Amino acid sequence: MDKRALFVPLLLAFFLPLHALDFSLALTAVPGVAYSGVVDPAFTGASAALEARLPYRSVSFRAGIEAGVSGLGVQLLAPVGVDRAFLNVGPCSFLAFASVIPGLAMFKPRPLFMYGAEFGSSCSWYWSDHWGLDVRLGIRYLSCPEYSARVARYEVVDFPVSAAIRYRL
Amino acid sequence: MNRIASAAAAIIIFASLAGCSYLPDSSSGAVDGVKVDDRRSSILITPVSGAGSSLGFLFVPGGLVDPHAYIQPLSRVALQGPGYAVVIVKEPANLAVLNPGAALSLTESVPGVNRWAIGGHSLGGVIASGLVKKNSSLFAGLVLEASYPQESDSLSAMAVKVLSVSGEFDGLATRAKIDATKPFLPASTQYEVIAGGCHGQFGSYGAQDGDGTPTISRDAQQIIAAKFIGDFLGGL
Numbered sequence: 001m002d003k004r005a006l007f008v009p010l011l012l013a014f015f016l017p018l019h020a021l022d023f024s025l026a027l028t029a030v031p032g033v034a035y036s037g038v039v040d041p042a043f044t045g046a047s048a049a050l051e052a053r054l055p056y057r058s059v060s061f062r063a064g065i066e067a068g069v070s071g072l073g074v075q076l077l078a079p080v081g082v083d084r085a086f087l088n089v090g091p092c093s094f095l096a097f098a099s100v101i102p103g104l105a106m107f108k109p110r111p112l113f114m115y116g117a118e119f120g121s122s123c124s125w126y127w128s129d130h131w132g133l134d135v136r137l138g139i140r141y142l143s144c145p146e147y148s149a150r151v152a153r154y155e156v157v158d159f160p161v162s163a164a165i166r167y168r169l
Numbered sequence: 170m171n172r173i174a175s176a177a178a179a180i181i182i183f184a185s186l187a188g189c190s191y192l193p194d195s196s197s198g199a200v201d202g203v204k205v206d207d208r209r210s211s212i213l214i215t216p217v218s219g220a221g222s223s224l225g226f227l228f229v230p231g232g233l234v235d236p237h238a239y240i241q242p243l244s245r246v247a248l249q250g251p252g253y254a255v256v257i258v259k260e261p262a263n264l265a266v267l268n269p270g271a272a273l274s275l276t277e278s279v280p281g282v283n284r285w286a287i288g289g290h291s292l293g294g295v296i297a298s299g300l301v302k303k304n305s306s307l308f309a310g311l312v313l314e315a316s317y318p319q320e321s322d323s324l325s326a327m328a329v330k331v332l333s334v335s336g337e338f339d340g341l342a343t344r345a346k347i348d349a350t351k352p353f354l355p356a357s358t359q360y361e362v363i364a365g366g367c368h369g370q371f372g373s374y375g376a377q378d379g380d381g382t383p384t385i386s387r388d389a390q391q392i393i394a395a396k397f398i399g400d401f402l403g404g405l
Contacts, residue, residue, distance in 0.1 A: 035209040042209040045261055069262040071209060073235065074188035107192035107235070109375070150195045151237045152207050 022053040022060070024134055026164035028068065034157040035071065044158050045069040051079075051164075059084045062097070072144060072154060075114065077103035083122070092125045097138075105144050114154075116142035124166060134164035190263040193238035197373035200244040211275050212236055212257040214247045221251030224309065224405060225282035226398075227272050228257050229265050229293030229300075231315075231372060236263070238374040239290070242391040249399020254279050258293075265289070265296040272300060276307065286402055288312030288332075290371045291342060298322045301329055309405045312398055314371045315342040317350035324354055331358040332401040334394050336366025338381030361397050366390040 025048070032044035047068025053060045059082050066077040081099030088094075099118045104111040120138025127133070137159070144154040199205050199214065206213040228243055230236045236257045243255045256279060258265070258272045265271070276285050287308045289297035294316020301311045302322040310330040317333070318324060324331065331354050335347055344362075351358070365385035369377035371394060373387060383390065 032209060036207060040209045044209065069188075069267075071259065073190035073233070073263040106189045108189045109192070111189070112192070147192075151193050151197070151235065156209075 021055060022166060022168040024051045024053070024064075024164040024166040025049070026051065026134070026136070026162045028066075028136075028160045028162040030068070030070065030140075030158045030160045032071075032156055032158045034155075036153040036155060044071060044156065047077075047160075049077075049079075049162070049164075053083075060095075062099070066103075070142075071156060072105040072107075072112075072114075072147065074106040075103055075142075076106060076111075077101050077114075077116075079118065081118070091127065091132075092123060095122050095124065096120075097122060097136075101140070101142065103142075105147060112144055112146045114142060114144040114147075116140060118160070120160075122162075126166070126168070130167055130169075132166040132168070134162070134166050136160075136162040136164065138162075188233070188262055188264075190233045190235050191238065191369075191372075191374035191377065193235050193240075194373050194375055197238055197241050199240050200248070203244045203247050205240060205244075207237075210259050210271070211278070212240060212259070213279065214240065214244055214255040214257070216247055216252035218252065220247070220254040220281060222253050222402070223282055224284045224286060224402060225254040225256060225276075225279050226312075226402060227275060227285055227287040227297075228255060229272055229287070229289035229297045230257060230260065230263065231290040232265065232292030233263050234290070234372055234374055236260075238372040241373045242371060242395060245391055245395035246398050246402075249395060250403045253399075253402060254282050265293055269296045269299060272297070273304065273307070284309050284405075286310035286312065286405055288314065288398070289316060290314040291316050291368065295319060295322075298324060301327070305329065310401065312401060314394065315339050315368045317342065317347050318353045320350075320353055322353070325352060325356075327355060329355065330401070330405060331355055332361070332397060333358055334361045334363065334371075334397050336363050336368060336370065336381075336383065336390065338366065338383055339368040340379050340381035341368045341377070359401065363390055363393050366393070 030044040049066035051064030079099040083097035101116040118140040122136035294313040298318035367383035368380040370387040370390040
């Protein structure tokens, strides 16, 4: 993957939170299904994420920062994506989302670049004008090319499950 | 809200920076003569010709060290004597303290192995000592590489066989610390000091913060350590 392709999502990740109208703090459990090209179901790790959303017409742009533990130790990800509601039932909204995920595997003497993508669905429920809950299910692919070249192949497919508390302005 | 969000972002980033693991050297692969099965929760190393011993060796990596950094030194252990199955435990965030029992679930996973010895490097040795303390019937022996048990996990009254291997110039698990914790190990414990060795060269991940300066090569230290461990496993 050309690292220059990450310029746009990183730019979004930086500027979008400055204008965001909706923030969430999420905890994620990460059951994994595949590891290095073979089916290998196991619990992969967990993460905490802070995300900002900016509604625009019928979609919302989202950008965040996520720290978690995984098969690479600690990783710092910056998912950037878009979501769109496909069903509204009372205070609940069901959304589909897609993200690209640039990130870093946190190693000494220097971190290694990693990237991935995630697709999934979430359900948001606001119990007041400002506060709400979010439950999210996704399928995520992550790869760390330099680690693969230097140590051992690292490509994983996981099913992250998140619960988040949301606040909208 | 922006202040809360900023604080949360800072905590997330700080936690990530604090959890940096040592990356294995690019020359840290297995030696010839072994096969490596790299799974999500463990790395199994066995001689290509098959493990001749029914004794397996579980290994808990040092804290914040990528488990692949131990493939090379433990490949050498796998080739000792009749040949051993060696299992490197993968831990969340590369910190065994977060899931100390992870090693126990792996003892059922290797065909042909019906007895186990356990070992660990540095913090991994501390965790291995605790596992032996709590599961005395499960392990025939304990190998401590540049490590020692906590007082709460004292093995002094247990019949388990223990090998303690350290480096002469270890700047972290120093001679003084190892000597001070001898009362927590059985009197029969075998102590070996590798002349010219250091802390980090038990794995293959480069220089470690706070470590001493070795006067022998990493390969030399690992070959000597593997011989000590192989002889110890052969006596179990």
